[in-house]
Amino acid sequence: MFETKQGDAFRLYAKYGGDANAYTSGDRTVYLFSCTENFYENLGILLDHVFNASFTEKLVKKEKGIISQEIKMYEDNPRWRAHRDLLEIMYGKCSISADPCGTLEFIKNVDIDPLNKCRDIAYRPSNMTLCVCGNIEENALIEFVDKRVGYMEKRDKVRFAPPDISDSIISRRHIEYGDVYTPLFYIGVRFDNILDTSDKKSFAAIEILLNLLLTRSSDLYSELYDEGLFEEIDVNFQTVRNAYYAVISGASKEPDRLYEELLSSFERISEKGFSKEDFERTKKSLYADLVYSFATPETLADAVLSFDLEDDDFFEYPAVIAGIDKEYAEEIFNKAFKSENTCVSVIYPKEAKK
Secondary structure, eight states: OOEETTEEHHHHHHHTTOEEEEEEOSSOEEEEEEOSSOHHHHHHHHHHHHHSOOOOHHHHHHHHHHHHHHHHHHHTOHHHHHHHHHHHHHHOSSTTTSOTTOOHHHHHTOOHHHHHHHHHHHOSGGGOOOOOOSSOOHHHHHHHHHHHHTTSOOOOOOOOOOOOOOSSOSOSEEEEEESOSSOEEEEEEEOTTTSOTTOHHHHHHHHHHHHHHHSTTSHHHHHHHHTTOOSEEEEEEEEETTEEEEEEEEEOSOHHHHHHHHHHHHHHHHHHOOOHHHHHHHHHHHHHHHHHHTTOHHHHHHHHHHHHHTTOOGGGHHHHHHTOOHHHHHHHHHHHOOGGGEEEEEEEEGGGGO
């Protein structure tokens, strides 16, 4: 997609001081650039290579080799494997758990015709969002974009079929062995089969709850760390189309015990609730982080784009966070943080298999 009739788009960006990149995740492909000058020249390059990419047999063959190497690299990565296995036991084998890169067999059989067909279906203005963050005059921007893509045939937005995901978790545990020194754990908490994924308020409550549970300042974090139950731990909250889940991951010498302790903590919190002081502190901290993100163009652009692709407005989100009270958050916690909504994927050192 970076090859145009004018040549390599990366070289064209460099000519005008633009730093470009792209990435694909489970529900989107994003093309981006940043620059301190020559904004419209760089934007013109972006629109040109996205809407007028030039495919050749030689280029496709080259990219197939590159992507095949990337797939092999990911398959050799224990963390990637643990995360993939977690999604498979949480949602089954479907587009949610599939690698966006595809499989080696699939890549091997790709040629120009399906690529052109996919581009014609998906790469249309009605199916895209342009997010610009910076000191830009709005009307001038709209006029520029209209001149570049206004000629294109107006077609309806593509409605892709929803992923065929399971109604409940497939399996509670998955174990593999690999090249790791300390066992890696990936714990999933699934919400989409319990909560309304279109409800921004429940989304905000989950984000507050995850921060309450396992940020460095939380009691649970300190308790698990003091018991030596993890060496590192991270929490991510993700939405991919109809999927809506949290991943708690890291390294632990006793991953099974850590998992059971987490489940026990969920039960204990369901009975006792959170302290008012901890809840308000966490909510204010999250609110401050959101407001702070407005100061960084890259972070703000990514957040605005992500919300827009979910037909939502990021600028309304801080007010939603501020409006969540302790009672509502605890109600969501009691619905969502139950053992039957969780699963764990672990990769042990190869030596442990002997």
